[in-house]
Amino acid sequence: xxxxxxICLRTAKVWQHQAGDQPTDWVPYPADSAAEAxxxxxxxxxxxxxxxxxxxxxxxxxxxxxxLLRRTGGDMVWVGLVTDLPTGPGxxxxxxxxxxxxxxxxxxxxxxLLTTLGHALGMARLRQAGGGAARLAAVEQGxxxxxxPAMRQxxxxxxxxxxxxxxxxxxxxxxxxxxxxxxxxxxxxLRAKGPFVAVNCGAIPASLIQSELFGHEKGAFTGACRRxxxxxxxxxxxxxxxxxxGDLPLDLQANLLRFLQxxxxxxxxxTDTIAVDVRVITATHRDLQQEVTxxxxxxxxxxxLCVLDLTLPPLRQRRQDVxxxxxxxxxxxxxxxxxxxxxxxxxxxQQMQAYPWPGNVRELVNRVERALVLSEGRLIGPQDxxxxxxPGDLRLPTLAEARAxxxxxxxxxxxxxxxxxxxxxxxxxGISRGTFYRMLDKYKDDD
Ligand SMILES: Nc1ncnc2c1ncn2[C@@H]1O[C@H](COP(=O)(O)OP(=O)(O)OP(=O)(O)O)[C@@H](O)[C@H]1O
Numbered sequence: 001x002x003x004x005x006x007i008c009l010r011t012a013k014v015w016q017h018q019a020g021d022q023p024t025d026w027v028p029y030p031a032d033s034a035a036e037a038x039x040x041x042x043x044x045x046x047x048x049x050x051x052x053x054x055x056x057x058x059x060x061x062x063x064x065x066x067x068l069l070r071r072t073g074g075d076m077v078w079v080g081l082v083t084d085l086p087t088g089p090g091x092x093x094x095x096x097x098x099x100x101x102x103x104x105x106x107x108x109x110x111x112x113l114l115t116t117l118g119h120a121l122g123m124a125r126l127r128q129a130g131g132g133a134a135r136l137a138a139v140e141q142g143x144x145x146x147x148x149p150a151m152r153q154x155x156x157x158x159x160x161x162x163x164x165x166x167x168x169x170x171x172x173x174x175x176x177x178x179x180x181x182x183x184x185x186x187x188x189x190l191r192a193k194g195p196f197v198a199v200n201c202g203a204i205p206a207s208l209i210q211s212e213l214f215g216h217e218k219g220a221f222t223g224a225c226r227r228x229x230x231x232x233x234x235x236x237x238x239x240x241x242x243x244x245x246g247d248l249p250l251d252l253q254a255n256l257l258r259f260l261q262x263x264x265x266x267x268x269x270x271t272d273t274i275a276v277d278v279r280v281i282t283a284t285h286r287d288l289q290q291e292v293t294x295x296x297x298x299x300x301x302x303x304x305l306c307v308l309d310l311t312l313p314p315l316r317q318r319r320q321d322v323x324x325x326x327x328x329x330x331x332x333x334x335x336x337x338x339x340x341x342x343x344x345x346x347x348x349x350q351q352m353q354a355y356p357w358p359g360n361v362r363e364l365v366n367r368v369e370r371a372l373v374l375s376e377g378r379l380i381g382p383q384d385x386x387x388x389x390x391p392g393d394l395r396l397p398t399l400a401e402a403r404a405x406x407x408x409x410x411x412x413x414x415x416x417x418x419x420x421x422x423x424x425x426x427x428x429x430g431i432s433r434g435t436f437y438r439m440l441d442k443y444k445d446d447d
Pocket of ligand 1: 176180
């Protein structure tokens with residue numbers, strides 16, 4: 001069966017011995033080293049791995065395996081086999097708690113091992129269905145993600161903008177993805193093999209921006225001890241992205257206009273005219289037409305820059321994308337920040353859907369990052385995100401909700417207190433392993 005591939009890292013013999021005497025539909029892929037296992041993971045895309053952890057925590061093998069589990073933890077679920085339980089806190093216990101779905105001590109009861117692997121597969125499939133890499137790949141456009149009607153329209157327009165060489169002005173609130181959109185246009189254009197140079201006009205002091213854009217000759221001003229190529233020249237053959245174009249001082253607007261008309265520059269302190277072949281994409285979160293009316297922005301430059309334009313919609317107008325973006329950033333950031341986290345609780349997701357996102361996608365990325373750092377459970381809860389709860393949330397919980405919350409907390413505490421060992425956690429709570437798994441399943445989406 002395609003989905004029942006099992007990476008057996010250092011466990012080929014154990015697997016043969018334990019599972020060899022009974023039929024299973026797992027297809028084992030034996031690997032002796034982490035490097036071998038990684039190559040298999042990249043080639044076979046398995047959902048579950050079994051790893052023998054019998055090495056010293058300070059050994060090179062331990063470090064290699066930890067790195068493998070971290071790298072593959074976003075797509076796969078790992079089960080461990082250990083010779084001894086850790087005696088206390090330390091790297092070995094951290095490895096078990098952070099990267100493993102479950103673990104068994106040797107010798108293993110093959111029936112129980114197969115049950116655990118079945119649960120691990122179920123968990124991996126759940127994670128995949130909730131926004132796994134395959135689904136993301138389908139909707140990913142460059143690095144700009146979205147599946148809302150508004151973003152589908154943006155993608156269609158971007159595709160058209162990429163086929164021509166005219167100037168483009170990208171509009172939209174801060175954090176809506178204007179720079180990503182500019183990169184996408186470049187990557188899809190005939191200039192893709194040339195450089196993409198991004199300059200934030202709002203971040204460079206007015207005194208430096210002329211030489212930053214146009215470059216300077218040696219001795220052009222105090223401190224100009226050598227010739228410096230400017231960003232326009234650096235983008236020759238490619239695309240120049242001028243972010244926050246509305247912040248460009250008026251005198252420089254005249255210079256930029258001259259460049260756009262003549263397609264050549266003169267470095268500061270120089271006399272030579274240098275031809276430059278560049279496509280210019282600009283971005284602004286200001287209403288530039290109003291800036292033109294107010295006399296803050298040259299009308300002739302505005303027309304030169306805004307041959308084509310595209311507006312990136314704010315996140316609050318495309319709530320359909322919230323879950324997709326949140327899952328994407330969770331999957332990509334969790335291996336580095338908190339590999340234990342496997343998703344968002346239902347309530348966290350509801351809060352994210354309801355939140356107005358004034359900082360747009362940039363704020364969402366920051367919130368997910370913060371939540372990953374703060375989260376102590378396997379699911380990110382509303383408290384980890386730090387979003388203000390919508391008013392409806394202030395109602396008293398029903399008895400059933402309060403009971404469910406108490407059960408979830410007891411299970412989490414039992415798991416934490418037993419090094420994530422389900423069997424031990426169940427024993428501590430006075431319930432069977434089967435009941436524990438059933439409850440885990442029942443609460444898997446709650447915080
Ligand atoms: N549609 C999207 N898909 C994935 N990531 C996104 C998307 N939009 C924005 N981001 C992420 O949000 C952050 C901000 O994006 P970006 O810098 O492109 O926004 P911007 O509109 O140019 O912001 P500003 O106007 O403040 O410069 C980046 O981390 C970017 O990767």
